[in-house]
Amino acid sequence: MMKILQLVTKRQYRGAEVFAANLSAELIGFGHEIIFAGLYKNDSDVLEVKGATNIDLIENKSGILSTKLVRAIIKLIKTEQPDVVQCNGSDTLKYMVAASYFTNKIPITYRNISTISEWIDSPFKLSIYKFLFKRVAHVTSVGSESIHDLIKTFNYPAEKTSVIRRGIPIKEVKSSQIWFRLRNELKLKDSDKIVMHIGNFSPEKNHIFLLDIFSDLKKENPEIKLVCVGAGVTFHSIKTKITEQNLEKTVFLLGFRKDIPELLSQADCFTLVSKIEGVPGVILEAASQKVPSVATNVGGVPEVLINGKTGFIINNFDKDVFKKHLIILVNDTTLNTRMGENAFKLIENEFNPVKNARKFENLYSRLSGKSGYKHKKLRILQIIQKKQFRGAEVFASQLSTHLQNSGHVVKLVSIYEGEARLPFSGEIESLKRNKLRRTFDPYGWRKLSAIIQSFQPDIIQANASDTLKYAVMSKHIFRWKVPLIYRNASTPSFYMKTTFTRNINAFLLKNVDLVISVSKASLTDLNSLFSFTKNKSIVIPVGIEEKPKIDRTISNSPFKNKEIFNLIHIGSFTKEKNHIGLLRIFKKILCQDRNVHLNLVGGGPMLANIKNTVDRMGIKNNVDFWGDIEDPQRFLSYADALLLPSLIEGLPGVILEAMYNSTPVIAYDVGGISEVLENNVTGKLVNFGDENSFYNAVREVKNDPEQTSLMIENARIKVNENYKNTDIKELFLKGYKELI
Incomplete structure (x- = not known):
C-alpha cells in the first residue's frame, strides 16, 4: 500500500480537479491511502473524495508566492510522509517544489493537461518553469501532442514522461425523467434538438463564435438550440450579447451544474469551439453518454475525437463548415446513432478509468520504490534465435532494455551467431550453435544449462520456436526448475501441418509455464491446436519505442528519388x-x-x-x-x-x-x-x-x-x-x- 498526496488548486468541480478526484477514488479502491488537498479553500460546491483525507491548506490565494502556503505544505509532508506527490496545476507545482527544499526527498509527479508553450509568454517565465521541472521526477500528460510540446519547450528528458489518458467513468442515467425535467426547465418542444457546450466561461472557450453560428441557425434551423453549462469571467458579457442578438429562445445558459452526465444524456450533439485546448475531457464525457461531437481543430482535440467516426473536426474556425456539420449531425438520426456508439466504444477501449489508474499506480510504485515485486530485482533471462533485425529479436532486445532501466537484471542470449546490432543496452551472449544441428544438439542444451546455473534467473523467456526447443530440452535433460515462458509471435497452425510436428510442439509446450501471445488471433490459433494451453495463455502485444519525430528540414530522404x-x-x-x-x-x-x-x-x-x-x-x-x-x-x-x-x-x-x-x-x-x-x-x-x-x-x-x-x-x-x-x-x- 502507498500513501499518495494529490495536490489540486482548489477542491472544485473543474476538469483537472475532477480528474484527480476520480483517480484518487480508483486508487483507494486498489487499497492505497489518499490525501486530497486543495491549496486554497473553495467556498461552495466543494469537491470531496470518499475514503480520502480531504483538506484545504490556506483560505485564499495571495501574492506571487505565499510563505504561509509553503509552510502548510511542509507541515503536511512531514506529518503524513506520503510516498509520492502528484501536482495537478501550475500553482501546485510551484508550491510543492518550494516546499521540497525543506522536506525529505519525495518523488514529485506533474500532470500536464495543456499545450504548455502557449502560456509561456516570456523568457523569464520559461526560465522559472525550467527550474521547477528540474525537481520533477516524472511528467504525465493527457495527450501525445502536449507531452511533445513540453519536452521541446523545456528540453525535458523524454524518458521521464509518459502519456496516461483520462479515465472517464461511465454513468448510466435514467434519461426519460431528465428529458421531461430539462425540456420543462427550458420550455423546449419535443421536436427541438439540443446542442450542448460545457466549459468555463473564459475568452479561450470562444462562446462568441457559437453565438454567431446560432444567430444564423435561428433563421435557417430554429429547432436547433444551444445549451451552455458553466460559469466564469465572461458569463455576464455572453448573457448580455444573447439579449442583444435576440437569442433568448435559441441559446440557454444553465450556469454551474454538477449533473453533467444527466445533462449530456439529453444532448443530440456536443460542441467545442475553443481557441486553446489540451486534451478536452468534456468530449469524452459526452461520448460516455453516446453523444457525438463537433469541435474546432485545436490542441489535443484529434486525440479524443475521431473525425468522421465519433464526430467532426472543423479546421480554421470555418463558421459555414461548422454550421453545416452541426445540422447534419443533429438531423441525421442514423449517422448520429452510429457516431454516438463509436464514441462510446472509444471510451470503453481507450479511456477506461481502472486501466488508466493502474498506469498511475505502476508509475507511483516505480518512483517510490514500493513496487508490487516486494523490492526484489528480478533476474530475467531472455533467449533469442539470432542477432538479426527480425521482429521477435528486436522486440525482445527493446523489452530487455526497458526491464534493465526499471532496475531488473537481464541477460540476453542468442542460439545462433549474427551480426546485427540489436537495441539492447547490455552485451548479447551467443551459444554459437550450428543450425544444421538444431534438431539434436545436446552440447548446445548443456551450454544453455550452464548459463542458467551461473546466472540464476527468476524467469526465462524463449522468443521464437528454436529458442523454445533449446530451452525445453535443456530443462528436460538437465532438470533446472526456473519458470519458463514462451512468447508466441505468430499463428502456429501455418507451420504445423503434420501430426509429427504437432506432437513435437505439444511436448515442448507442456513443459512451458506460461505462453504470451502477441495477439488474440495468435492466442486463439494456439489454443485451437493445443487445448491444454488455454489455462496458461495471455495476450501481450508488441510495442514501439518513443522517439522524436524526424525533422525533414534537417534530414535527408534515404530514397533515391524522394519526389516519386x-x-x-x-x-x-x-x-x-x-x-x-x-x-x-x-x-x-x-x-x-x-x-x-x-x-x-x-x-x-x-x-x-x-x-x-x-x-x-x-x-x-x-x-x-x-x-x-x-x-x-x-x-x-x-x-x-x-x-x-x-x-x-x-x-x-x-x-x-x-x-x-x-x-x-x-x-x-x-x-x-x-x-x-x-x-x-x-x-x-x-x-x-x-x-x-x-x-x-x-x-x-x-x-x-x-x-x-x-x-x-x-x-x-x-x-x-x-x-x-x-x-x-x-x-x-x-x-x-x-x-x-
Missing part, C-alpha cells in the same frame, strides 16, 4: 511474407502509374530468388533492395505507404512503427493485423489474397490525401495510446510476478 511515390515493405525474405504476391500487385500499379517506386528492406533465404523475379518481371529499375537496416524510422518517415501482403502474421511490429511515424499502412487481414488496423479508419485492411483490392487500396492512399491524412492521425493516436514499450514492459512484469 515511395512504397515500402519491411520484412524477412521468407515465404510467409509473400514478396511474389507483392511484386504482382506492384507491377499492376506500374501499368497505370509510373510515378511509383517499391523499396524492399530486409534479408533472408529468399532474397536471391526475389531479385531474380524482379529481373524476369522487367521492373528492375522500379525496385530497390536495401538489405537489413538497424533502424527503419527514417525509411518509414519518408515512405508514402507501407505494404504488407503477408500470408501469415501474429502482430507485426512494423505496422505499429509505420503508424507511429505517420505512414499509411495497407495489409492483408491475417493473424492479429485487424486488431490494430481498422479499414479506412487506421489504415487499409484488405481481404486475404485479394490482389485486385490491394491494388485499389494503394491507389486510394495515393489519390485521396484527405482520407489518407485522417487515417494517419487515427492510427497515430491508437498506437500512442496502446502500444508503447514503456507500458508493455509493465504487462510483462505483471505476468512474471504472477508466475513467480
Whole structure:
C-alpha cells in the first residue's frame, strides 16, 4: 500500500480537479491511502473524495508566492510522509517544489493537461518553469501532442514522461425523467434538438463564435438550440450579447451544474469551439453518454475525437463548415446513432478509468520504490534465435532494455551467431550453435544449462520456436526448475501441418509455464491446436519505442528519388511474407502509374530468388533492395505507404512503427493485423489474397490525401495510446510476478 498526496488548486468541480478526484477514488479502491488537498479553500460546491483525507491548506490565494502556503505544505509532508506527490496545476507545482527544499526527498509527479508553450509568454517565465521541472521526477500528460510540446519547450528528458489518458467513468442515467425535467426547465418542444457546450466561461472557450453560428441557425434551423453549462469571467458579457442578438429562445445558459452526465444524456450533439485546448475531457464525457461531437481543430482535440467516426473536426474556425456539420449531425438520426456508439466504444477501449489508474499506480510504485515485486530485482533471462533485425529479436532486445532501466537484471542470449546490432543496452551472449544441428544438439542444451546455473534467473523467456526447443530440452535433460515462458509471435497452425510436428510442439509446450501471445488471433490459433494451453495463455502485444519525430528540414530522404511515390515493405525474405504476391500487385500499379517506386528492406533465404523475379518481371529499375537496416524510422518517415501482403502474421511490429511515424499502412487481414488496423479508419485492411483490392487500396492512399491524412492521425493516436514499450514492459512484469 502507498500513501499518495494529490495536490489540486482548489477542491472544485473543474476538469483537472475532477480528474484527480476520480483517480484518487480508483486508487483507494486498489487499497492505497489518499490525501486530497486543495491549496486554497473553495467556498461552495466543494469537491470531496470518499475514503480520502480531504483538506484545504490556506483560505485564499495571495501574492506571487505565499510563505504561509509553503509552510502548510511542509507541515503536511512531514506529518503524513506520503510516498509520492502528484501536482495537478501550475500553482501546485510551484508550491510543492518550494516546499521540497525543506522536506525529505519525495518523488514529485506533474500532470500536464495543456499545450504548455502557449502560456509561456516570456523568457523569464520559461526560465522559472525550467527550474521547477528540474525537481520533477516524472511528467504525465493527457495527450501525445502536449507531452511533445513540453519536452521541446523545456528540453525535458523524454524518458521521464509518459502519456496516461483520462479515465472517464461511465454513468448510466435514467434519461426519460431528465428529458421531461430539462425540456420543462427550458420550455423546449419535443421536436427541438439540443446542442450542448460545457466549459468555463473564459475568452479561450470562444462562446462568441457559437453565438454567431446560432444567430444564423435561428433563421435557417430554429429547432436547433444551444445549451451552455458553466460559469466564469465572461458569463455576464455572453448573457448580455444573447439579449442583444435576440437569442433568448435559441441559446440557454444553465450556469454551474454538477449533473453533467444527466445533462449530456439529453444532448443530440456536443460542441467545442475553443481557441486553446489540451486534451478536452468534456468530449469524452459526452461520448460516455453516446453523444457525438463537433469541435474546432485545436490542441489535443484529434486525440479524443475521431473525425468522421465519433464526430467532426472543423479546421480554421470555418463558421459555414461548422454550421453545416452541426445540422447534419443533429438531423441525421442514423449517422448520429452510429457516431454516438463509436464514441462510446472509444471510451470503453481507450479511456477506461481502472486501466488508466493502474498506469498511475505502476508509475507511483516505480518512483517510490514500493513496487508490487516486494523490492526484489528480478533476474530475467531472455533467449533469442539470432542477432538479426527480425521482429521477435528486436522486440525482445527493446523489452530487455526497458526491464534493465526499471532496475531488473537481464541477460540476453542468442542460439545462433549474427551480426546485427540489436537495441539492447547490455552485451548479447551467443551459444554459437550450428543450425544444421538444431534438431539434436545436446552440447548446445548443456551450454544453455550452464548459463542458467551461473546466472540464476527468476524467469526465462524463449522468443521464437528454436529458442523454445533449446530451452525445453535443456530443462528436460538437465532438470533446472526456473519458470519458463514462451512468447508466441505468430499463428502456429501455418507451420504445423503434420501430426509429427504437432506432437513435437505439444511436448515442448507442456513443459512451458506460461505462453504470451502477441495477439488474440495468435492466442486463439494456439489454443485451437493445443487445448491444454488455454489455462496458461495471455495476450501481450508488441510495442514501439518513443522517439522524436524526424525533422525533414534537417534530414535527408534515404530514397533515391524522394519526389516519386515511395512504397515500402519491411520484412524477412521468407515465404510467409509473400514478396511474389507483392511484386504482382506492384507491377499492376506500374501499368497505370509510373510515378511509383517499391523499396524492399530486409534479408533472408529468399532474397536471391526475389531479385531474380524482379529481373524476369522487367521492373528492375522500379525496385530497390536495401538489405537489413538497424533502424527503419527514417525509411518509414519518408515512405508514402507501407505494404504488407503477408500470408501469415501474429502482430507485426512494423505496422505499429509505420503508424507511429505517420505512414499509411495497407495489409492483408491475417493473424492479429485487424486488431490494430481498422479499414479506412487506421489504415487499409484488405481481404486475404485479394490482389485486385490491394491494388485499389494503394491507389486510394495515393489519390485521396484527405482520407489518407485522417487515417494517419487515427492510427497515430491508437498506437500512442496502446502500444508503447514503456507500458508493455509493465504487462510483462505483471505476468512474471504472477508466475513467480
